[in-house]
Amino acid sequence: xxxxxxxxxxxxxxxxxxxxxxxxxxxxxxxxxxxxxxxxxxxxxxxxxxxxxxxxxxxxxxxxxxxxxxxxxxxxxxxxxxxxxxxxxxxxxxxxxxxxxxxxxxxxxxxxxxxxxxxxxxxxxxxxxxxxxxxxxxxxxxxxxxxxxxxxxxxxxxxxxxxxxxxxxxxxxxxxxxxxxxxxxxxxxxxxxxxxxxxxxxxxxxxxxxxxxxxxxxxxxxxxxxxxxxxxxxxxxxxxxxxxxxxxxxxxxxxx
Amino acid sequence: xxxxxxxxxxxxxxxxxxxxxxxxxxxxxxxxxxxxxxxxxxxxxxxxxxxxxxxxxxxxxxxxxxxxxxxxxxxxxxxxxxxxxxxxxxxxxxxxxxxxxxxxxxxxxxxxxxxxxxxxxxxxxxxxxxxxxxxxxxxxxxxxxxxxxxxxxxxxxxxxxxxxxxxxxxxxxxxxxxxxxxxxxxxxxxxxxxxxxxxxxxxxxxxxxxxxxxxxxxxxxxxxxxxxxxxxxxxxxxxxxxxxxxxxxxxxxxxxxxxxxxxxxxxxxxxxxxxxxxxxxx
Numbered sequence: 001x002x003x004x005x006x007x008x009x010x011x012x013x014x015x016x017x018x019x020x021x022x023x024x025x026x027x028x029x030x031x032x033x034x035x036x037x038x039x040x041x042x043x044x045x046x047x048x049x050x051x052x053x054x055x056x057x058x059x060x061x062x063x064x065x066x067x068x069x070x071x072x073x074x075x076x077x078x079x080x081x082x083x084x085x086x087x088x089x090x091x092x093x094x095x096x097x098x099x100x101x102x103x104x105x106x107x108x109x110x111x112x113x114x115x116x117x118x119x120x121x122x123x124x125x126x127x128x129x130x131x132x133x134x135x136x137x138x139x140x141x142x143x144x145x146x147x148x149x150x151x152x153x154x155x156x157x158x159x160x161x162x163x164x165x166x167x168x169x170x171x172x173x174x175x176x177x178x179x180x181x182x183x184x185x186x187x188x189x190x191x192x193x194x195x196x197x198x199x200x201x202x203x204x205x206x207x208x209x210x211x212x213x214x215x216x217x218x219x220x221x222x223x224x225x226x227x228x229x230x231x232x233x234x235x236x237x238x239x240x241x242x243x244x245x246x247x248x249x250x251x252x253x254x255x256x
Numbered sequence: 257x258x259x260x261x262x263x264x265x266x267x268x269x270x271x272x273x274x275x276x277x278x279x280x281x282x283x284x285x286x287x288x289x290x291x292x293x294x295x296x297x298x299x300x301x302x303x304x305x306x307x308x309x310x311x312x313x314x315x316x317x318x319x320x321x322x323x324x325x326x327x328x329x330x331x332x333x334x335x336x337x338x339x340x341x342x343x344x345x346x347x348x349x350x351x352x353x354x355x356x357x358x359x360x361x362x363x364x365x366x367x368x369x370x371x372x373x374x375x376x377x378x379x380x381x382x383x384x385x386x387x388x389x390x391x392x393x394x395x396x397x398x399x400x401x402x403x404x405x406x407x408x409x410x411x412x413x414x415x416x417x418x419x420x421x422x423x424x425x426x427x428x429x430x431x432x433x434x435x436x437x438x439x440x441x442x443x444x445x446x447x448x449x450x451x452x453x454x455x456x457x458x459x460x461x462x463x464x465x466x467x468x469x470x471x472x473x474x475x476x477x478x479x480x481x482x483x484x485x486x487x488x489x490x491x492x493x494x495x496x497x498x499x500x501x502x503x504x505x506x507x508x509x510x511x512x513x514x515x516x517x518x519x520x521x522x523x524x525x526x527x528x529x530x531x532x533x534x535x536x537x538x
Contacts, residue, residue: 158350175361
C-alpha cells in the first residue's frame with residue numbers, strides 16, 4: 001500500500017540476485033561434469049538433462065504419472081479440507097471442546113505421521129489409496145487446528161456488537177465469524193497443501209505402483225541418471241506452480 | 257430536559273457466579289433509576305462498582321438476577337436492536353470492512369430496508385465528520401476516528417436509546433475533549449436517551465444532564481447530581497465556576513468510594529487492585 005515503488009525496486013534487486021545464484025549453480029554443475037571429471041553416474045551432464053526434459057515434455061510420457069500424483073493430491077486435499085474445516089468449526093463452538101481437542105491435535109501434528117505409511121500400505125495396498133490416506137492424515141492437522149483457531153478466538157466485542165445490532169445466527173456467521181476466521185483458515189489450508197504434496201511424492205518414492213515419485217525411483221534403479229534428473233526438475237516445476245497458485249489464492253482470499 | 261421516560265430501571269441486582277462459589281460477585285444491588293428522552297445520564301464510580309453491568313443489563317446483554325428494566329415501555333429480555341444502539345470502548349468495528357460497510361452492516365443486522373441504508377449511512381458519517389473516510393478501513397484511522405465511525409454506525413440505527421460504554425476511554429486527553437465537544441453538539445440535535453459510562457469526572461460534567469455516582473461493591477447508585485446547562489455546551493463551560501464546583505462535588509463523592517473499594521479489595525486477600533480491575537471488565 002505504502003511506498004509501492006520503493007518496495008518493487010527492492011524486490012526486483014533481490015530477484016536479480018536470486019536468478020544470478022541459480023545461473024551460477026547451473027554453471028558450476030556444467031563445469032563440474034564437463035571439466036572436473038565428476039562421474040556422470042553420480043551427476044549427469046546438464047545439457048543432457050535438458051534434452052531429456054524436452055523429450056519428456058514432447059512425448060507426453062509424464063502424463064500418466066502426473067495424473068496419478070495430482071489425483072492423489074486432489075483427493076487427499078479435498079478430504080482433509082472438508083473434514084478439517086467441518087470438525088474445526090464444530091469444535092470451535094464450545095470452549096470445552098477447544099480445551100480437549102486443540103492440545104490433542106497439536107500433539108498428534110507434532111509426531112512424524114509418515115511413520116504410518118507402512119501401515120497404510122498394508123491396509124490400502126501399494127496403489128493410490130495408501131498415498132491418499134497419508135496425504136489426508138498429514139494435511140488434516142494444520143487445517144483443523146487453524147480452523148479451531150480462526151473460529152474459536154474471534155474478538156468478543158465483534159460478536160457482542162453484532163448481536164446488539166440484531167444480527168441473526170446466519171448473519172453472525174456470514175458477516176462476522178467467517179471473515180474473522182478466513183485468513184487463519186486459508187493459511188492452514190496452504191500449509192496443509194504443502195505437506196500433502198511433500199508426503200504424497202515422498203511416499204510414492206517409498207512404496208508405490210505409479211506416480212511421479214515412483215517414476216524417479218524407477219529411473220534411479222535403472223541408472224538412467226539424466227532422465228531421472230529431468231524428472232526431478234519436472235516435479236520441482238510442478239510443485240512451484242502449484243504452490244504459487246495456492247499462495248495467490250490464499251492472498252486473494254485474505255483481501256476479502 | 258424532562259420528557260417521557262425512555263428507560264425505567266427498577267430494583268435491579270446482578271450477581272456473577274453461583275451463591276456459594278468463591279468467585280461469586282454481587283456486581284449490582286437494588287438499583288433504580290429513570291432516564292428521560294433527550295437526557296444524557298453519566299454513570300461514574302470506582303472500578304468494579306457495577307456501572308458497566310448496569311449498562312449491559314439495560315442493553316439486554318446481561319439478564320439481571322432480580323429486578324426489571326423497561327425500555328420504551330417494553331420489558332428488556334435480550335438485545336433490542338430497534339430501540340437500543342451501543343457504542344463500545346474499542347474493537348467494535350469489523351476490521352475487514354470499510355467504515356461505510358461497517359455502517360451499512362449495522363443497518364442490515366437491524367433490518368433497515370435496503371433502499372434507505374445508503375442514504376442513512378452517508379448522513380450519519382457526515383454528522384460525525386467522517387464523510388471523506390467512508391472507504392477507509394478501521395486500521396487506517398486513528399483511535400478517535402474509529403470511535404467516530406462507531407458512533408456513526410450507532411446513529412444510523414436511529415434508535416431512541418444510545419448506550420455508550422466508556423467510548424472515549426482508550427483515547428488521549430485532547431482527542432477525548434474534542435470528541436466530547438462534538439458529541440455535545442450532536443446531542444443537542446437529537447432527543448435520544450443516552451447512558452454514558454465514564455471514568456473521567458470532567459467528561460461526566462461536560463456531557464451529562466445528570467450524573468449517577470456509584471458506591472463501591474456491591475454497587476448501587478449513591479447519589480444523582482444534576483448538571484443544569486443546555487446543550488450544545490461550548491468549551492468555555494469547562495472553565496466556568498459552575499463546572500468546577502460540580503467537578504469538585506463529584507470528586508469528593510467519588511474519592512470516598514474509591515478509597516472504600518480499594519481497602520475492601522485489599523482485605524479480600526491481597527488480590528487488591530487487580531481484583532477490582534477484573535471486576536470492572538465484568
